[in-house]
Amino acid sequence: MSVPAPAPLPEELAPPRYLEGEVTPGALDDQVLAFPERKPPRKWFVAFAFTAALAAAGFGFIGYTIATGIGVWGNNRPVFWAFDIINFVFWVGIGHAGTLISAILFLFRKTWRNAIARFSEAMTLFAVMCAGLFPLIHVGRPWLAFWLFPYPNQRALWTNFRSPLLWDVFAVSTYFSVSLMFWYLGLVPDLASLRDRTTHPLRKKVYTVLSLGWRGAASHWVHYEKAYLLLAGLATGLVLSVHSVVSFDFAVSVVPGWHMTIFPPYFVAGAIFAGFAMVVLVLVVVRESMDLRNLITLDHLEVMNKVILGVSCLMAYSYFMEVFTAWYSMNPYLHHIFRQYVSGTYGWAGILTLCCNVLAPQVFWFRKARRSYPVMILVALCVTVGMWFERFVIIVISLHQDFLPSAWHVYLPTKVDFAILLGSFGLFFTLVLLFARVLPVIATTEVKAVLPGAQPRHAGGGHE
């Protein structure tokens, strides 16, 4: 008995297509793994020169800061933390999307992640590197920053385990190392493919070492899959924990505006939010410049944008709950600081945050907007700016007017502050550019797993 062919679905209801056109495993390899073998195009060099110059300038100013003291920044009393910690939290936040995509979505068996997991995870690592820079250089005596590690020493000095800053050290370093392992593990089969393809002797040597003797044997795959699953489980916990711990820096303190119980989930949501926006931004560029339209489809971007919209609503709820808690607390200090968020010297920053993080993503309720490059780039930029300013609001505004009005003081960043912030962007994009040239930006093995016919399926369907 033949089943009548179903009427073609309207476009909006058609299942998303995460591959376009005919993609065979061989073609996929040729498309993705060929990049490291080719000489980069001119525009790559232009972009690289720009970002590397930015990074170099940033490091120059970091050197200047270390030589002179952080007095060259705008930090003052009472705003002892400013751009340094804003940038730290900002970059840690950016670093959330990658692991979320590669680990949590992996556990949820969301196969659309396969094409973009590698790239977003690399971004995670680079973002965490940028983030890790700031706690190191922001201390008054960076050459003694190793004292934050509890290492045995003859002076019998020990760290203070009650300090959230110490928790930060552990949280961020653990997150970085697990993310690195997870990312590297996923890379191994692809590195082996690269090794097998390349003819250049030096590249061959390098990829041989990096691929750790992978031969693609069945036993390799068994171990690989197990390790990957375990690490995904481990990383999942860390995605949630690291930004919670970062939020403890604030939540555990007594500063009005910091001392809020909502901070851990609120920070995690914000981090995912900022991370997804950054992934969308970079993905669009990669998709176009590296000609990966068939592997990274508009449907990929659309599903990302849906996440952004969802998290934006979560952010709106967090903001609302924060304000409600502050109001309900009857705490005059808290009332004051929440008024400052939208009305004082820096009120514009609070308004900007709300516009960027709550209003702008609402445009994604429309399918057209979700699939439009200009709109998604604009929204992603808005979210990136908005999330940076959210941390500005939390850190600078809360600090500049706390308990005793006699100690209040406005904060003005200096040129060095901006130079180091731009330098961190330079570092991030330099690393992204390097990554795009020397390593496979798409996990070919994982994409092969979702190629048509790659998985055994029952004839006649049922469920997928």
Next chain:
Amino acid sequence: MADDTRPQPPVSGRRFWISREEGPGEPDARSAVWNEFPEGAADPPELPADALSRRRFLALLSASAALAAASACSAPDRGTIVPYTERPDEVVPGVPNFYASCFAEGRRAHPVLVRTREGRPIHVEGNDRYATAPGKAPYRAVADLLGLYDPDRLREPQNAGRAVSVPEAERLLAEKARKAREQGLPVLLFTDAVLSPTRARLLAELRKVLPGLEVVSYEPALGEGEERVLRSLFGEAVNLEPRPEKAKVILALESDLLSGEDPALVRAFAAGRRPEGRREPLARLYAAEGRFTLTGSRADARFGVRTGDLGAFALGLLRLLVGEHGVSLPPGAENLPWPERPLSSLLGAGAGEREAEALARDLAENRGAALVVAGSHLPAPVHAAAALLNLALGSLGKTLGVWPWPTAVAPSGRGEAEAALERAAEGRYGLVLFWGGNPAHAFPGHPAFGEPRREVFVRIGLHEDETAKVAALVLPEAHWLESWGDFVPRPGLKALRQPALRPLYPAARQGEDWLLGLLRALGGQGAEDYARFLKERWRREEWPPESPVPFERFWAAALHEGLVPGTPPPVSAPSAGALGPHLCGASTPKGLELVLHPSPALYDGRYANNGWLQEWPDPVTKATWDNPLLLAPADARRLGLKDGDRVRVSEGGRSLESAVLIQPGQREGVAALSLGYGRQALSVARGVGTNAFVLLGREGERVLRGVEVEKIPGRKPVPTTQTHHRMEGRDLVRSIPLKEWARGEGEKREGHPLVSLYPDQEFPESKWGMVIDLSACVGCSGCLLACQSENNVPVVGPEQVLKGREMHWIRVDRYYEGPEEAPRAVHSPMLCQHCDNAPCENVCPVNATNHSPDGLNQMAYNRCVGTRYCANNCPYKVRRFNFLEWTAHKREPETLAFNPEVTVRPRGVMEKCTFCVQRIEEAKVRARVEGRKVADGEVIPACAAACPAEAIVFGDLKDPESRVSRLARSGRAYKVLEELGVRPSVTYLAHLRNGPEDSE
């Protein structure tokens, strides 16, 4: 290895053996156990005796490697340490020595003690034998320690810009004087106030050999109104001595009574504001003023009166007293004419007619216990009116003492000084000696200072300042801490000044020594040096010859105590009738009035090179490193000016440019500018602020009328240490009306119980704590300077103050409440509260800040990495961060000013108040050596020691009977931000307001 030095097993007792060889018996087996390497196993037996064995070679190799590594690791020592091979008498390394000395400035002298360590002064405090203000020193005396170590000090005499030796300089000086004498030209000595009887004697001796000697003794900071009025009233130069302790009602007419410049006045006032019981009456302070002075900010009722109207205000008050309260005018004053203006027309915002009525009633009811004081910068009519009020109220001899000017050299007025300078400009003097003061700064643009290095000009001074630049011969002067002298700080009381160290620079000699040299060179009779001259005069004139004490003992005792009591010569009776001409001089103000007053920080500018004072926030405006034009809010609005705008101020063809700061409470139509800034020489002083002496006219009038203020382009933000001035309705500084206190209200407000996750800390021996009585504190900010000197607190400069990075460990918060035209001000010192549950401690990742077993919140600078988390989490924001390196570049002599007991902090490190832990430890060591407990009151932190109001009390909170514990139990006690549960160790006692409506 065979010799039997190994341990022998005990001969008896239970014993376990681990192997057969070790067991008893068999000596050879036993030795085999102890001899790990049998013969031949380690060293080849055939090795010659002097050869290096393998083991020894390895040992030597590793030892030399270790030594090489060790020596390579340690930084090379950058200095040499030389112990005393012959220890000077009385110097014990590590133990301070104290020398009694005397500080003098303007018309005041104040006995002090100089704390020295290993021969160098490190702190100035009050002389505890000085009964009027025991242990209290004027804040600028404390700060002038830095002046001693000023690297800009002159080190060698200079002739025509070339360094010369001391004998050569002396010869040149004598030559100039001889030439003048031969030519029959007069000699001008232009100096500051001569307060020292011996210095006056020296000048008299000098006049014997230089008959043409003219002495101009001019203090540019001070007005001349008071001087003129008192001279008419008493027929001679006199000093007034306000005695607030005897007054129940005080009226301050724009007076700086409570500025702390005379700690005795603050102490006396504060003593009357510190009730033990609830029914005790308090002294009441009224203030009438155009500016907003510190004294006015502490007044119980404050009248906003234009400064030019203050004379009329006082006379209106007198009219009210005479007309309605039965006060009679003093004899001779019954028929004095004076302009009549109704009081109500003079009053601005703030206290009004009802309070004026209350003031009149209070004064009338407290005849003999009332006191009227007028600011030294005010013109003669105000002083004349104040004098009439005091005479009518019977204050003289009770709340107001009068004593004759201590020396024969009476102060000169600005007119006199200017005339002398004009003659000098015309070349009428054969020699002009500028000693003390800085006339080229005080008379800016004067023709006398038009050309550099005038041949007849000689400068004796500390620095190569503006005046030194116009003199051919410049003689370096010793600092007062290196000098001898005598003064009369209080009626009849003589105080000695003795050097606390030899002059840092051998060529620097005190001015008297230079003059003494001149005296001898001109053939006069004089001792070899001023120390002997002083002693000789004391032998002849101060030592009572009938005394059974031999002079040497008398002299040693006098030097040791620093003080010799006596009785002042009497003053003739006042003749009130002589006040007539002064009273009529009262004029009605027109246009904007500009009040020029001495700077609370720099005085007349002599301290302009002192970073501590430059960075010392003005107690009212909190401005540092500048003298902005202070404008009333209404005037600023009218002129369209904001804080930090630049303006040109002009009057009668003279003008200057200045930044603007809006001063709440200042009367509309009154602007104020402080003198002493705008120096043109010296590395710290140059270019800070604007020189307001430019506007001083010939008569030295300090209240200028019809001043024009116009906005000019550009902005110059004023570095202030406080940028927000309202409490925002928070319960931070408590001020309660006296009647509520008397009724038992204003008790501690109990919040909800505070719980902690952590167990309470235990303090086994003592728990240090502090009580600050806001009813006594006047906000003078002297504590800042004492703390800065004691704790090596660095100076950061105006740019850093603008960024909020000043380093003071203690600050005085000043808040305004009420309308900005007539606000009420409160002051509250704020320092580390040494919380039991210190929020800074648990957030430090490296444990650099922690709690001591005696309740101190400690900072381990060495351990601090500089995350600054502690400072973020400090609700009081009293932690200070070294954003940049402030001290490492300092060289001698600046480094000599450091207190060796306190670590100098490098950049990147957090610091804060330690409760002067070094003083606590010193007391603990002393107590332990003497085998007792630390006594109550034995530990006094620098701020408490310097506080003239004695508002700060420190002690052990664990001892329920200590003074601090008793005060902490007072009904007025509260803690700032108590509701946070941080449990601060500093308790504040609420301020009591005693305005007419505040008491029953």
